[in-house]
Every structure is written in structure tokens, then in C-alpha cells.
Amino acid sequence: xxxxxxxxxxxxxxxxxxxxxxxxxxxxxxxxxxxxxxxxxxxxxxxxxxxxxxxxxxxxxxxxxxxxxxxxxxxxxxxxxxxxxxxxxxxxxxxxxxxxxxxxxxxxxxxx
Amino acid sequence: xxxxxxxxxxxxxxxxxxxxxxxxxxxxxxxxxxxxxxxxxxxxxxxxxxxxxxxxxxxxxxxxxxxxxxxxxxxxxxxxxxxxxxxxxxxxxxxxxxxxxxxxxxxxxxxxxxxxx
Numbered sequence: 001x002x003x004x005x006x007x008x009x010x011x012x013x014x015x016x017x018x019x020x021x022x023x024x025x026x027x028x029x030x031x032x033x034x035x036x037x038x039x040x041x042x043x044x045x046x047x048x049x050x051x052x053x054x055x056x057x058x059x060x061x062x063x064x065x066x067x068x069x070x071x072x073x074x075x076x077x078x079x080x081x082x083x084x085x086x087x088x089x090x091x092x093x094x095x096x097x098x099x100x101x102x103x104x105x106x107x108x109x110x111x112x
Numbered sequence: 113x114x115x116x117x118x119x120x121x122x123x124x125x126x127x128x129x130x131x132x133x134x135x136x137x138x139x140x141x142x143x144x145x146x147x148x149x150x151x152x153x154x155x156x157x158x159x160x161x162x163x164x165x166x167x168x169x170x171x172x173x174x175x176x177x178x179x180x181x182x183x184x185x186x187x188x189x190x191x192x193x194x195x196x197x198x199x200x201x202x203x204x205x206x207x208x209x210x211x212x213x214x215x216x217x218x219x220x221x222x223x224x225x226x227x228x229x
Contacts, residue, residue: 004154008153036220043115043220043221043222043223044155044203044205044220045220046217046218048218080186084152088153090155092155097160097168098143098155098160098162098207098216099145099171100145100147100155100157100205100218101152101157102147102155102156102157103154104153104154105153105154105155
């Protein structure tokens, strides 16, 4: 069965630090990959997505993620975090039936 | 509407009671999904509707859970004889189409926070 694993459950960073959140998935076929973000008190919203093409994808607010097929990974990165990036981040893979399989989520706390 | 809406936003119920949660998807979206988010855990798929196809119920945790969708609009998730472990945030999402290999972004509603006492 497909699954998604996020290795970091709670990350605390200072402003301007660099961020990398790990995401690994298990599925041997073609995948669509997503990062969703949930800011405090807000809806879950799409941060970025990989469907095909360039494995380095850029999303909103300066985030990017790299799809490495050989490692079954889709890590999220940002060179310099801001206090406003404090949120919960979810990695997800789209199954071959269209539903999303989510990771456990990573809570990011950025200290001003 | 502009986005996916869900009601109620909060629901507190007693163990053993039935509850009904509602989702209004974005107009024109043929695919609708229900997910559950328990405290400290990731999102868990429950059920998926795509147009007139039979729904994918593979994520429903027990036969106390059921969902219906009227055409390509409103969906209701019903939990019968609620248990304390049903306490969670129930999220609804919709997308233009959930067809296999056809990418569509899922847009999420604000969720219903269910507390079973």
C-alpha cells in the first residue's frame, strides 16, 4: 500500500535559518506529489506540487521541493524562514485513484 | 461559493449519539473527498466521490461511518453511535476531477471539529 513518511515531527528554527523537511513515499509507479501547509487557524492549502517535468518545483512564499525518484523523496526546502512560516506542513502523494495519502505532518515553529 | 464550506464548524456530542457533518464543494467540482485528522496525527482518507461513479469507501473505519453525495453538490458524512475515538477534525476537499493520472488540486474546507464526550 502507498504510504508517506515525514521524518521530522516538530522543528524549531530561528528566523533566517534554512529549512529542509523530509518526505519519503512508498509507491513504485508514477506519482503526483504535494506539500500542503496549514497556518494557525486557517484551511489546509497547497504549497507546491510535482506532477511531471522539472524535479525541482517552486511554490508559494519562497518554498521549493525536489523530487528524487531514486530515493522516493520529495523534501521541502526554504533558504531563509520567517516567523510567518510557523505552521504545520503535510507531504502527500496522490494515489492512482485520485485520493491523497498524507504524511503525519511536521509542525514548524519559527522563533522571531 | 468561493471555496469549500463545511458545517457545523464545531460539534460536541455525547457518546452513542449520531452526528451529521455537511460539506459544500466548490461549484463545478466533480470530485469530493472526506478526510479525518486526529490530534497529533496526519490526515486520514475516509471516502471519495467522483461524479456518478460508485464512491471509494475504502477509508471508512467502521460501518458506523457513511457518506452520501447529492449529484455533484453537497455531501454529508454521518457517524452513528459516536465513540470517543471519533473525536477529530473532519475535513472535506473538492477538485475539478479525480480521474486517475489527471492532476487536479484538492481544495480543502475549514473542517468540522467533532468532540465526543
